[in-house]
Amino acid sequence: MKRIYLIGFMGCGKSAIGRRLSFMLKLPFYDMDKEIVRREGKTIPEIFEEHGEPYFRSLEARFLREFKSDCCIISTGGGTAINAENRKIMRETGLVLFLDAPFRDIWRRIHRDPNRPIVRRSTKEEIESLYHQRHSAYKRAAHISVRTEHRSLRQITEFVAFQVHRLKGE
Ligand SMILES: Nc1ncnc2c1ncn2[C@@H]1O[C@H](COP(=O)(O)OP(=O)(O)O)[C@@H](O)[C@H]1O
Ligand SMILES: O=C(O)C1=C[C@@H](OP(=O)(O)O)[C@@H](O)[C@H](O)C1
Ligand SMILES: [Mg+2]
Structure with a gap:
C-alpha cells in the first residue's frame, strides 16, 4: 500500500486524525510540521520569524521530495x-484525503493558537479569505474529500479508515 496523505486548511484536523488513523491502521505516522521542527531544531513560529515563510515552504517541498x-x-x-509540485508528488505516491471543514469550526479551533504564525499575523477576514482561496487547491490535490462538519474525531477517523480499506479492495 502507498502513503495516505491528509490535507486541508489549518485546524481541519489533519494532525489529530492522522495520529488516530495511524493507531487504527497500525501504520507509522509522520506530521510534516513536527518533522520540520525536529530537523530544524526550531518551532514553526521561530522558522517563520527568523527565516521567513518562503524558507518554510522550501522545507515542506524538500520533505516531500x-x-x-x-x-x-x-x-x-x-x-x-x-504548491503544484507538492500536489503532484502526493498524488503520485499515495492516496490524498482532503478534510473539508467549515470556516466557523476552523476559526473556533485556531484563533487563539500562538503556534500558527499565519493566524498570529492576520485578521479573521484575512484568514477567511485565505480559506476560500485555498479551497480549490485542496480539491484539485485530493482523491477523496471528507466533510467533517458535525462529526467527531473518532467518526472521521473511522470513515477515512473505511475509505482506505474500500480502495485497497478495488
Ligand atoms: N472533528 C473534530 N471534532 C473535534 N475536535 C476537532 C475536530 N477536528 C479537529 N479538532 C481539534 O481541533 C484542533 C486542531 O486540529 P489539528 O489536528 O491540529 O488540525 P490541523 O493539523 O489540520 O491544523 C485540535 O485540538 C483537534 O483535536
Ligand atoms: O496553513 C499554513 O500555511 C500553515 C499551516 C500549519 O499547519 P496546520 O495546518 O497543521 O496548522 C503550519 O504548516 C504552518 O503554520 C503554516
Ligand atoms: Mg497539523
Missing part, C-alpha cells in the same frame, strides 16, 4: 497542497 517510506500516514501542513 526526499521522503522515502511507504505504507504510512502523513499529515501535511495547511499550506503544503498549495
